[in-house]
Amino acid sequence: MEDPRSPTPQERDKVVEFLDTQLRPNVSWSIAEEYPLAFSKDKIKNSKIITENSLPIAHAHMETLLIKTPLGLFKVAAIGSVVTHPQFRNKGLSQKILNQCLKEAKDQLCDFAILWTDLFDFYRKLDFELAGHEYSLKIPLSWKNKPLPENFRFLNSIKVKASEILKIYNTHRTGTLRTAKDIENFLKIPNTSLFTAWDKKTNQLLAYAVEGKGADLTNYIHEWGGKVSAFIPLLQFAQSHYSQSLTLIAPRHSENLIRQMSHNGADLHKGYLGMIRILHPQNIFFKMQRYARQLGYTDVICTCIEDKFVLGYKNDLVGISSLRSLTQILFGPLKLEEAVRIKPQTKEVLEKILPLPMWVWGWDSI
Numbered sequence: 574m575e576d577p578r579s580p581t582p583q584e585r586d587k588v589v590e591f592l593d594t595q596l597r598p599n600v601s602w603s604i605a606e607e608y609p610l611a612f613s614k615d616k617i618k619n620s621k622i623i624t625e626n627s628l629p630i631a632h633a634h635m636e637t638l639l640i641k642t643p644l645g646l647f648k649v650a651a652i653g654s655v656v657t658h659p660q661f662r663n664k665g666l667s668q669k670i671l672n673q674c675l676k677e678a679k680d681q682l683c684d685f686a687i688l689w690t691d692l693f694d695f696y697r698k699l700d701f702e703l704a705g706h707e708y709s710l711k712i713p714l715s716w717k718n719k720p721l722p723e724n725f726r727f728l729n730s731i732k733v734k735a736s737e738i739l740k741i742y743n744t745h746r747t748g749t750l751r752t753a754k755d756i757e758n759f760l761k762i763p764n765t766s767l768f769t770a771w772d773k774k775t776n777q778l779l780a781y782a783v784e785g786k787g788a789d790l791t792n793y794i795h796e797w798g799g800k801v802s803a804f805i806p807l808l809q810f811a812q813s814h815y816s817q818s819l820t821l822i823a824p825r826h827s828e829n830l831i832r833q834m835s836h837n838g839a840d841l842h843k844g845y846l847g848m849i850r851i852l853h854p855q856n857i858f859f860k861m862q863r864y865a866r867q868l869g870y871t872d873v874i875c876t877c878i879e880d881k882f883v884l885g886y887k888n889d890l891v892g893i894s895s896l897r898s899l900t901q902i903l904f905g906p907l908k909l910e911e912a913v914r915i916k917p918q919t920k921e922v923l924e925k926i927l928p929l930p931m932w933v934w935g936w937d938s939i
């Protein structure tokens with residue numbers, strides 16, 4: 574058995590076949606169609622495999638994302654499709670592969686790695702922690718019966734120019750840098766529904782909402798954009814196509830939308846963004862301090878001293894020794910004052926920066 578390595582382009586089909594058998598046994602499409610940017614011949618090098626007799630027996634994929642945020646760009650390693658053949662489990666193969674992914678992500682100067690899983694303890698051993706915020710809003714079925722505004726035209730069709738969607742996507746404050754070509758590929762993912770709202774007079778796209786993504790995110794609106802005034806009626810229109818309630822997933826900072834949906838009866842649930850493993854705390858601290866300075870706070874301290882992470886304001890400093898606690902403090906949901914004693918002024922200033930406004934849209938999860 575060899576060490577983890579990238580597959581060659583010639584091995585791409587074998588890798589996809591392994592993943593289809595292990596992870597998508599009961600669907601009519603290939604996992605490569607679900608993740609069109611991940612498993613193409615030129616991107617397969619971002620996977621890691623362990624083989625035996627020239628066949629993959631363990632796999633993980635790592636995609637590097639550049640995420641725009643109010644604090645600047647974050648380089649993020651999204652990890653997914655982690656699997657070991659049942660005959661080879663509990664021999665440490667997945668941990669080897671994941672450690673290799675983390676090493677490469679660190680070498681590539683990724684700020685952190687993220688993944689989505691329910692095997693929390695398995696990933697905690699590798700210093701991942703549940704962190705960040707994800708708000709889900711369950712749309713009441715009664716929204717179906719609300720009259721739709723006359724000035725909009727609504728469509729349920731994926732035949733929309735990717736460049737139009739990109740224009741609206743780019744108005745988000747936080748999100749992965751994407752091209753129109755990326756969106757064109759995402760729209761071909763099996764089980765994707767696209768709902769759009771248009772201005773009847775100008776024929777301009779005002780809002781969009783995407784439901785479903787292959788085997789995942791059925792009945793979830795995981796990608797969306799547009800002004801709240803057009804987006805909420807669009808959700809009514811989308812809901813009218815389903816017998817079950819749709820759920821919108823949204824960043825915590827979409828405050829206006831969350832408020833208006835809650836006010837109109839949507840059920841709000843607060844969850845985690847994913848499991849996060851910080852890789853370069855100093856780089857994240859640099860962005861935090863730069864952002865604090867932009868807001869007018871020159872004395873925010875965040876740094877590493879010996880084996881501690883030190884956070885604070887002016888001379889009120891606290892040390893945090895665990896990387897996983899730091900992860901929950903930086904990305905939420907843990908508030909610094911819940912973890913350690915700090916002065917009210919320190920709390921007030923750090924609240925301007927934390928939790929870091931971070932969001933990874935559905936199409937980016939791998």
Ligand SMILES: CC(C)(COP(=O)(O)OP(=O)(O)OC[C@H]1O[C@@H](n2cnc3c(N)ncnc32)[C@H](O)[C@@H]1OP(=O)(O)O)[C@@H](O)C(=O)NCCC(=O)NCCS
Nearest residue numbers: 655656657662663664665666667668669689690692694695
């Ligand atoms: C989860 C999975 C990838 C682990 O692969 P593996 O090669 O057996 O993992 P390793 O041998 O490196 O690690 C095994 C360790 O994980 C633990 N583990 C395995 N499955 C687990 C589970 N479902 N929940 C919690 N811990 C688990 C084992 O107890 C073992 O812990 P130990 O080292 O303390 O004894 C494998 O079980 C698998 O392919 N499962 C099906 C696909 C899947 O669920 N993938 C994860 C998607 S995020």
